[in-house]
Amino acid sequence: MARITIADIADRAGVSTGAVSYALNDRPGVSARTRERILAIAAEMGWRPSQAARSLSGARAETIGLILARAPETLGFESFYMQFVAGIEQVLSERSYGLLLQVVPDVDAEIAAHRRWRAARRVDGVVVVDPRQDDPRLPLLTDADALPAVVVGDPSLAGGATAVWTDDAAALRECVGYLAGLGHRRIGRVTGTEAFGHTHIRDLAFDDETRRRGVEPRVERADFTPEAGAAATRALLTADRPVSAVVFDNDVMALAGLGVAHELGVRVPQDLSLVAWDDSPLCEAAFPQLTALSHDVTSYGAHVARRLFERIEGAPHGSFLDATPVLRVRGSTGPAAAES
Numbered sequence: 001m002a003r004i005t006i007a008d009i010a011d012r013a014g015v016s017t018g019a020v021s022y023a024l025n026d027r028p029g030v031s032a033r034t035r036e037r038i039l040a041i042a043a044e045m046g047w048r049p050s051q052a053a054r055s056l057s058g059a060r061a062e063t064i065g066l067i068l069a070r071a072p073e074t075l076g077f078e079s080f081y082m083q084f085v086a087g088i089e090q091v092l093s094e095r096s097y098g099l100l101l102q103v104v105p106d107v108d109a110e111i112a113a114h115r116r117w118r119a120a121r122r123v124d125g126v127v128v129v130d131p132r133q134d135d136p137r138l139p140l141l142t143d144a145d146a147l148p149a150v151v152v153g154d155p156s157l158a159g160g161a162t163a164v165w166t167d168d169a170a171a172l173r174e175c176v177g178y179l180a181g182l183g184h185r186r187i188g189r190v191t192g193t194e195a196f197g198h199t200h201i202r203d204l205a206f207d208d209e210t211r212r213r214g215v216e217p218r219v220e221r222a223d224f225t226p227e228a229g230a231a232a233t234r235a236l237l238t239a240d241r242p243v244s245a246v247v248f249d250n251d252v253m254a255l256a257g258l259g260v261a262h263e264l265g266v267r268v269p270q271d272l273s274l275v276a277w278d279d280s281p282l283c284e285a286a287f288p289q290l291t292a293l294s295h296d297v298t299s300y301g302a303h304v305a306r307r308l309f310e311r312i313e314g315a316p317h318g319s320f321l322d323a324t325p326v327l328r329v330r331g332s333t334g335p336a337a338a339e340s
Helices: 006-013 017-024 032-045 051-057 072-076 079-094 107-120 138-142 168-181 197-212 226-237 251-264 281-285 297-312
Strands: 063-069 098-104 125-128 149-152 162-166 186-190 216-220 245-248 273-277 291-294 319-323 326-328
Touching: 006 017, 006 032, 017 032, 063 079, 063 107, 079 098, 079 297, 098 107, 107 138, 125 297, 149 297, 162 297, 168 186, 168 197, 168 245, 168 273, 168 291, 168 326, 186 197, 186 226, 197 216, 216 226, 226 245, 226 251, 245 251, 251 273, 251 281, 297 319
Parallel strands: 063 098, 063 125, 125 149, 149 162, 162 319, 186 216, 186 245, 245 273, 273 291
Antiparallel strands: 291 326
C-alpha cells in the first residue's frame, strides 16, 4: 500500500499542502474548522507521520539552534555562554527538546548555516546572539519563510524580531555614578568586541554619564579575551595621566587587568578600583574579590528559551526586558587615592 502524503490529503481536502502542514503539526495558519476537517480526512485516509513525512510537511524537529560566530578557544574561558546555555537547556529538557550548537568563524559563515538549517528544517527555531548595528542576519529572521527566532539583545538591534535584553545602559550609568561618588575623576573602560551592538550601547552610556558627572573618560578597545584585557589595562595604567578606576566588559578581562595591576605594583583598591561585567564565580574567587555588574545569566538563557517556544507556537514578536544588571560591591573598589 502506497504511503499517504500531505499532498494526497491536500488534494482530498481541496486545500494547499501548507494548510495541511499547519493542521497536522498544530500550528497557526488555518481556522479551527479547517483544521478539524483536515485532521478528519487524514485519519480517514490512514495517514501516519514518518521521518520522510516530517521533511515534507515541516513537522517539528524538536530541536532549537544556536550559532556562535567566535573563535572556538574563547568558549573555554568565557563563562557567560556556559551559564547561558545551561539556562536554555533547563527549559529544553522540560519539553524533551535538544540544542544544536554550532561554532563558526564569522557572520558570513553564520548566515550560511542559518540558510542550511532553514532549508532542511533542521531546527524549529533559533537563538541569535551578539546583534550588530545594521545586522546582516536580520532579514533571515523576519522574512516570510523565517524560522521562529529570538534575538538576545537590545530591541533597537533586533529589527522587529523578538528580543530579550538586559538594560546595559542603565547598569553602566549606575556604575559610573558609583565610581564618581568615590571620588574617581579619570575612569577607564575596557570594551568588548567593537562590532557588537551592546558594546556600542555601553559606549554611548559611558560617554554620556562621564560627561554629565564631569569625569574624564578613557576607552581602550578589546575583544573579551584575557590577552586583550591585559593589554588594554596596561595602556590605561601606564599613560601620562593614569586612570584610578576601570570598568571591564566581562569578567575574564577584569581578572587579567587585576593581574596587570599587581605586576605594575598598583594596589587594588587603594590605588585602583576595578569593576567587572558578568558576575561569574570567578569574580568571587579573585583576590580581592571583584566588584561586578551582576545578573543571573542562567535565568537569562531560560527566559530566552521560553520566549522562543512562544514564537514557535505562534506568538507575535515582542520585546522583553530580562533584567538590569545590579552593582555588587566587593573588595576591588574603594575611594580614589588623593592625587599628589
